Amino acid sequence: MSNAAVQHLMRGQSADGGWGAYAGTVSRTESTALATLALWANAASGEAGPLDAGRAWLETRQLASGAWPLGDDLAEPSWSTSLATLALSHFAPESERIASAARWLLGQKGRGTPWWGKIYFWFFPDRRAVELDPDLIGWPWMPDTFSWVEPTSYAVMALTRLGGAVDRGRVDGRLEEADRLLLDRACEGGGWNYGNTRVLGEELWPYPDTTALALLALAHRPEAAEVAEGLAALGRMLEENDSVLSLGLGGLAYRAHGVDATAVRERLALKLGAWEGGETRALAWAALALAPSEDPLGVRRA
């Protein structure tokens, strides 16, 4: 029997085969990719029809550049390409579709400090408002903007799954720098927020969802102190935060790092039993956390 999140997801699927950010809203790539991935990870439950429709929605929206748009209401390439790639890589990992998506992703780079900024901060180092290394390059939300934790984590998960159809050396180089970026952006007491540790000298606090995403992207780095601190911070945050999104992503991150997620999954099941509507992506992450596989995203590295 499929988990409750899958049932809610299937009820929220749009007639066009996609999913909106909320049930009944315009279909978007992020929610469709995550819902499709969630159905795939729970495929033993026999949801072939909705799964096929979700996959078809994604396949027909890929742009000639290899990227995916945000949704049908916005045609420009978007950060959600990572999630579409991650989802479709489970069906045809060696396909040209995935290779072209990967090439687009590899072409996306966060923006570092501009030359005039480097000169300015060379003269006035004390005026730097944030305490992070701005020249570590990951992935931005929009082309040619700053690198942040969430889009970087998505891109890492997508590129981790690529086979031999792309330049492996280039992929490994980007993944290695993304590791350093994520470790650099960890909050002082552990965990991650959107990607800033301090602003104007004030310490910022972590969030459970972004902490879990960073931990998923760093699943191959169990030895890193930031990972251990992040797992501890996630545990503290989940004591006070019982949103479906936080529990779902938190449960997934625990499983990726071999931490017992039984209690989190039980709380999640309870929450889903009382579900009154909300974000599709929260449901999808919950469905993935409750999936039978130990690595439902398929992003563990050897």
Next chain:
Amino acid sequence: MPDRREFLRVAAGAAAGAALACGREAPEPWSAAAVRKPERSSVAIVPAPTYDEAGLLEAVRSGLALFDELDVRGRRVVLKPNLVEFDPAAVINTHPALIAATVEAFRLGGAREVVVAEGPGHRRDNEYLLAASGLAAQLRDTGARYVDLNHDAVRRVELASRFTELGGLYLPETVLDADLLVSMPKLKTHHWAGVTLSMKNLFGIVPGAVYGWPKNVLHWAGLGGSIIDINAALDVPRFNIVDGVLGMEGNGPIQGEAKQVGVLVLGADPVAVDATGARLMNIDPWKVDYLAAVDPFLGNVAEERIEQRGEAMSRFQADFAVIENFAGIKATAPITGG
């Protein structure tokens, strides 16, 4: 990063430089579509000493009653509060009780529908943010529909001013199609912009799904310039209600300290409302770059062009602390408005 003043000046300066090089007068960095400055504006200050729900409803209703021209009968009103983060120890957000009171006040005024809409700029976890802030409970009690502007359907809007190089923005249809958009900011100082009020609050309408979290594109484009360009682009009937019951001073908009003021500030002209809000905080609005820059076309900053309704400002004026970078925006002489 030197971003506080640059784009206001770069945009105007670049246009002026290019024009001078061509031997003609510099064009203004806004088009006719952005010109909405009235001859005079009205701003009301209404006492609201606490977040007691009955008292707030009365305060909002009495404030709205000072604006005969505001007729919401049969209209769809979109309330845009400031809900950006949550910290149990801080007063970051527009208080949910004020949002609920405003929903009720507009319903009693005959509005066809009152929607609450926000696109939080830091946290993506809406379920958590709504529950922790107390807004979820108020939405349940009032039955008001909530729209997550970060994920709303969008349309591209060409900007009517050029204080940034953004050119256009994708904006949510819930906002663009509103019969009346009500900006409901918190009375706060801001560590990048000086003050955050009705105008800055509209950063929350910029959809995160398109521009990300935080909405850093706007910071890179120039914070002050982005505030201006977003406000100048919105060809939607506007009203503004500032939560000045408890404001935030110092390192706002997230990590500042609570400051009791005990008022609501209301008005249709966001520039005049924000200028009045700044004066309430003992901040000179002419020294807040983005406010001074919009006075020629978008709304009124000058006290003599703002008709004060309700209570006298002097009764509530509070000396808000600002961070060192913004020490220069404090009023150097007593502000006597109202």
